[in-house]
Amino acid sequence: MISQFFVLSQRGDNIVFRDYRGEVSKGSAEIFFRKVKFWKEDGEEEAPPVFNVDSVNYFHVKVAGLLFVATTRGNVSPSLVLELLQRIARVIKDYLGVLNEDSLRKNFVLVYELLDEVIDFGYVQTTSTEVLKSYVFNEPIMVDAARLPSLGAAAIFMQGTKKMPGTAVTKSVVANEPGGRKREEIFVDIIEKISVTFSSSGYILTSEIDGTIQMKSYLTGNPEIRLALNEDLSIGRGGRSIYDYTSSAGGGSVMLDDCNFHESVHLDSFDIDRTLNLVPPDGEFTVMNYRMTQEFRPPFRINALIEEAGPLKAEVILKIRADFSSTITANTVFVQMPVPAYTTRVSFELEPGAVGNTTDFKEANKRLEWGLKKIVGGSEHTLRAKLTFSQESHANITREAGPVSMTFTIPMYNASRLQVRYLQIAKKSKTYNPYRWVRYVTQANSYVARI
Structure with a gap:
C-alpha cells in the first residue's frame, strides 16, 4: 500500500x-529531493533506496x-515497493517506447x-x-529516437557484425509504424552481470554470473515461440536441477547452479x-533468470601495484588486459582505486598514443579514477600515478590503498557461453517471416582486485 507516486x-x-x-x-516531493540532493549521512555519497523523514517512508529507484x-x-515491504517502481517504469517504457523527461511530458x-x-x-x-491494453486507450505521442544521447541503453547493442535497427529499444508496443502497419519482430537479450574478486597475486578468489534472458515482442496475435538453448546445458550440481530435471548431457560444458522461468514458459521439452x-x-x-558459480574465464585481468618512491611519495601502476577476441570491443570502462587518506596530490601518466582516456x-x-571509452579485445592498457603525501606512512602502504574496482559493458559477449541455438515462431502463413534479433551483453556487477 502506497500513499503517493511521483x-x-x-x-x-x-x-x-x-x-x-x-x-x-x-510537499513530499520537495522534501524528498532536498534530502536526496544533500545526503551526507553515515559518510555515504548517495541516499539509500529507502529512508524515513518525519514518519514518512520514501522509496525510490x-x-x-x-x-x-x-x-x-x-x-x-521495501522490496515489494521497489519492485513495483521498476515495473511501473517498464510499463511506461513499453507504451511510450522511449523513457525520458520529454516523452513523459508529451504523454502525461x-x-x-x-x-x-x-x-x-x-x-x-x-x-x-498485456492486461493493461484492454483498459488503456490513449495513443502515445512518439518521441524522435534520433534525439536521444548516443551513449544510452540502446547504444551498447549497436556493435558487432549484425547491427540492430535504430528503433530496437525505442518502440512502443501499442503504436503502429508510419502507414498504419506494424513491423513484426522480436528481440531476445542475454544479459549477464559478473562478479569477480582477484587476489593480490592475480588469482581468482570468487567468481559468479547472474544472468537473465529478456524478451520484447512486437508480434501480432501472440504466436507460440520455441527458444532453444545449448544442448550440453546442465542445471544444478551434478547435472540435476532444482526442478529435478535430469541433464541430457551429464557434466555439460555450460553448468548453471540454478534458474527460474517466467510463468508463460512451458518446460515440457x-x-x-x-x-x-x-x-x-x-x-x-x-x-529466464540463472546463476553460475562454475569457473569461467574473466574478460579482464587487473594488475595493481603501489610502492613508495621516496619521502612523502608513492607510485601506483594499474594494468588492464582484455582477455577476449579482438573482434569484440568493451565500452564505458571505468576503474577506481582508493588511496591513503593523507594523499594531497596526484599526477597521472598514460601510455603514448592513448586515446579516449x-x-x-x-x-x-x-580516490583515483580512470575512464576508458573503449577497449579492444587482446589489448593491454597501463596507467601510472605519482602520489604526494602530507605525512609519512607508518604502516604498510598497501594496507591503506585499494582495492581496485572496475565497471564495463561488453556487447556481443557472454562469459557463461550460454547461447540461443535457434528461435522458432509459429507460422500464420507461408509468407509470415518476422524479424528475429538476439543480442548478448556482459556487464560488471562487482569486479574487484585486491592489492
Whole structure:
C-alpha cells in the first residue's frame, strides 16, 4: 500500500504526481529531493533506496536519469515497493517506447491513465502490459529516437557484425509504424552481470554470473515461440536441477547452479532438448533468470601495484588486459582505486598514443579514477600515478590503498557461453517471416582486485 507516486527529473522538477490516499503532505516531493540532493549521512555519497523523514517512508529507484518515488506512512515491504517502481517504469517504457523527461511530458495524459489502472487507492492492481491494453486507450505521442544521447541503453547493442535497427529499444508496443502497419519482430537479450574478486597475486578468489534472458515482442496475435538453448546445458550440481530435471548431457560444458522461468514458459521439452516453449505477452519480460558459480574465464585481468618512491611519495601502476577476441570491443570502462587518506596530490601518466582516456583524483574521497571509452579485445592498457603525501606512512602502504574496482559493458559477449541455438515462431502463413534479433551483453556487477 502506497500513499503517493511521483516522478522527478534530475533537476527536481515534478513531472508526474499522483496522490492516492491523502495521508502525506503535498510537499513530499520537495522534501524528498532536498534530502536526496544533500545526503551526507553515515559518510555515504548517495541516499539509500529507502529512508524515513518525519514518519514518512520514501522509496525510490533511478531509471533513465529519472527518479521514480513512492511514499507511505504504513509499514510495507521495501522490496515489494521497489519492485513495483521498476515495473511501473517498464510499463511506461513499453507504451511510450522511449523513457525520458520529454516523452513523459508529451504523454502525461497516457501516463496518468496507466497509473490509475496500475494502482487503485494505493493498492496494486496489475503491472502487465498485456492486461493493461484492454483498459488503456490513449495513443502515445512518439518521441524522435534520433534525439536521444548516443551513449544510452540502446547504444551498447549497436556493435558487432549484425547491427540492430535504430528503433530496437525505442518502440512502443501499442503504436503502429508510419502507414498504419506494424513491423513484426522480436528481440531476445542475454544479459549477464559478473562478479569477480582477484587476489593480490592475480588469482581468482570468487567468481559468479547472474544472468537473465529478456524478451520484447512486437508480434501480432501472440504466436507460440520455441527458444532453444545449448544442448550440453546442465542445471544444478551434478547435472540435476532444482526442478529435478535430469541433464541430457551429464557434466555439460555450460553448468548453471540454478534458474527460474517466467510463468508463460512451458518446460515440457526442456528436459529432453533444452528448448523453451512460450506464448510471449506484450511488452518486455524476463524469460529466464540463472546463476553460475562454475569457473569461467574473466574478460579482464587487473594488475595493481603501489610502492613508495621516496619521502612523502608513492607510485601506483594499474594494468588492464582484455582477455577476449579482438573482434569484440568493451565500452564505458571505468576503474577506481582508493588511496591513503593523507594523499594531497596526484599526477597521472598514460601510455603514448592513448586515446579516449580520462583520469581524475577525487580529493574529497581520496580516490583515483580512470575512464576508458573503449577497449579492444587482446589489448593491454597501463596507467601510472605519482602520489604526494602530507605525512609519512607508518604502516604498510598497501594496507591503506585499494582495492581496485572496475565497471564495463561488453556487447556481443557472454562469459557463461550460454547461447540461443535457434528461435522458432509459429507460422500464420507461408509468407509470415518476422524479424528475429538476439543480442548478448556482459556487464560488471562487482569486479574487484585486491592489492
